[in-house]
Amino acid sequence: MKNGNSLSTLSQLGKRVAYLRKERHLTQLALSLESGLSKSYISDLERGQRNPTVEVLLRLVKALGVTLEELFGGVVPLEQLIH
Amino acid sequence: MKNGNSLSTLSQLGKRVAYLRKERHLTQLALSLESGLSKSYISDLERGQRNPTVEVLLRLVKALGVTLEELFGGVVPLEQLIH
Numbered sequence: 490m491k492n493g494n495s496l497s498t499l500s501q502l503g504k505r506v507a508y509l510r511k512e513r514h515l516t517q518l519a520l521s522l523e524s525g526l527s528k529s530y531i532s533d534l535e536r537g538q539r540n541p542t543v544e545v546l547l548r549l550v551k552a553l554g555v556t557l558e559e560l561f562g563g564v565v566p567l568e569q570l571i572h
Numbered sequence: 573m574k575n576g577n578s579l580s581t582l583s584q585l586g587k588r589v590a591y592l593r594k595e596r597h598l599t600q601l602a603l604s605l606e607s608g609l610s611k612s613y614i615s616d617l618e619r620g621q622r623n624p625t626v627e628v629l630l631r632l633v634k635a636l637g638v639t640l641e642e643l644f645g646g647v648v649p650l651e652q653l654i655h
Contacts, residue, residue, distance in 0.1 A: 540625045557644035
């Protein structure tokens with residue numbers, strides 16, 4: 490399932506996580522400690538190299554203090570941008 | 573990770589998928605065919621019994637014609653409802 494579209498969406502999600510993290514002045518290590526996810530997982534995720542489950546997303550939104558809806562704000566699958 | 577909070581969020585997500593599906597007058601079979609996910613997966617998901625990845629969510633939002641942000645509209649982790 491790792492086609493161009495989904496990778497692109499995962500990259501957008503990664504950038505969004507990094508944006509929200511930096512907005513809160515958190516390092517990757519701080520977000521790791523807050524979420525219970527490893528620092529390397531956070532690093533991979535921010536580079537669009539992970540395909541997280543909803544339960545992993547829940548750890549992130551709780552650590553970042555946003556809703557799932559807000560986490561996906563502005564994250565649009567490539568196909569939906571084109572059509 | 574299947575604690576009460578995350579299960580509850582997965583149940584909310586399941587109800588949301590079912591709502592969006594019915595709003596489009598799609599059966600579980602029709603959504604299955606449109607998304608490429610099995611009918612039993614859709615059924616489990618709508619009952620909050622699955623913990624989908626972002627790539628699975630992408631298949632659903634493309635089939636339902638919504639964004640990821642819209643998919644999570646109104647889905648709020650239990651902890652965030654309480655606090």
